[in-house]
Amino acid sequence: MKQTLLVLLIVLNSVLSVQIVLAQSDTVTITYSEEAADSSDFSLKEKYKYWTRANVEEKSMFKIGLSSIGWGGGPFVGYHFAYERKIGVPFSILAQYEHNVTGWDNNSLGFGAATRYYYLMPGLIKKGKSANNLSSLYLSLQAENIWSSHRDAFLSNNSVMLSERQIQRIAAFSLLQGIQLRLGKYGYLDANLGYRYSPSLKRDYVELNFSVGVAF
Template sequence: MKAISTPFLTLLAALALGCLQTAHAQQTTYSQEDSAVTTGELKRLYRYITRANVEEKTLLKLGFWPNAGDRDYTGRPSFRIGLNADVSVERKITPSFSVLAGFDVMLRYNRFRRFDVPYDQHGNGDLTDTDKMVRNLMYAKIGTRYYYSMAKNIRKGRSANNFSGNYAGLQVSKVIVNQTNRRIYDTKTGQTVRTDRINGIGTYDFPVVFPHWGMQRRMGRLGFVDVNAGPEITVPHKYDSAPIFNDGSHFFEKYYKPTVALRVNAVIGLGW
């Protein structure tokens, strides 16, 4: 048996090393990159949800928001709850301007703490008082809105002529239904005496002017969110033959002066 020469062994080692390098070079290397949501993708998702690129010139709205506030009978409440509803239509006149009209419906429930001892409210021997009250109101309203960034967003291709945007608005409303049902009880015996139905009472009967700032967003095909705030200005008028509450007392004549209060609305509802 002949010995293998050193040059031959060197050649075999070189061939084996070359084959290993070739096989290693032919292997496919897989690497997994971390998935990240870009800012552009988030903006596209936001425009999709708010229908920013869908042109809409008319929006029918049905919205709701809770509201326990009450401009009358707040001296002695122990519990109160309410619900407001917005039924309206908004129509674009230009991409930046719209007009709206509709109704605001307000439901109020007040339950007053009963007196622990007999109470003569007017000092005339009458021991009766109110313990529960339900109020139903409906306002007719008209208004206009100026979407101050809409034209610029359309020029930049970020929006279409729709109802998703920030706006400055002016709204005027007047009550057309004002009905109060209140239960009267005897403060001595605790028994219910009667239930009164009263139409047209209190400062709700006066026109209201509401300049405001707000933002409205569409939420998919059938939703919208509308948030606005501003000073609510009540414009009273004086009755010719009687003061406001029609009870023979002139104490309430101070309410003939205009009043200003902060109003905040946050409405979520359906829009078509």
């Protein structure tokens, strides 16, 4: 688990660093159509903006993705469905369903809602470096209801036995710093790191999320 979290943390830190540098650098704005056919003459930054669709306006996105989650009860791997929509320039709201699996015969499903603040977006739009979209750094406040189903394994007469299935409802709230990027016309990457608190478990811990998939 420690190695997985370390790798994901390094990836997140690298992507965040690239995004900040590109957002702050001063270059001539490049304008292109959504169906631009040839990007072979683009500079590195222009290619980055092209493939992350920085200059394409996009106010809503439906996402289907694979996810990896690391926190006090993890790590988990699973899939999710999410819908995100802009409300104004810097803010969006998000709703999602997720199904995660960890360990022996353990899984969980949950529903979450979040608001995101794309804090660089107003400045980037004003400078002509981005359209109003969902591809940038963000801060997020998230609430979740999770139903966890698990059975514990134990030894009995030299045989592995399973306990009766237990189902637990867990409420959790998270404050996250993250980045979401478009990967071409139909792909996306979303990664965040932050603080998570569960009143159900009366615990708090660091949370790390990473997801990649298709988006429309």
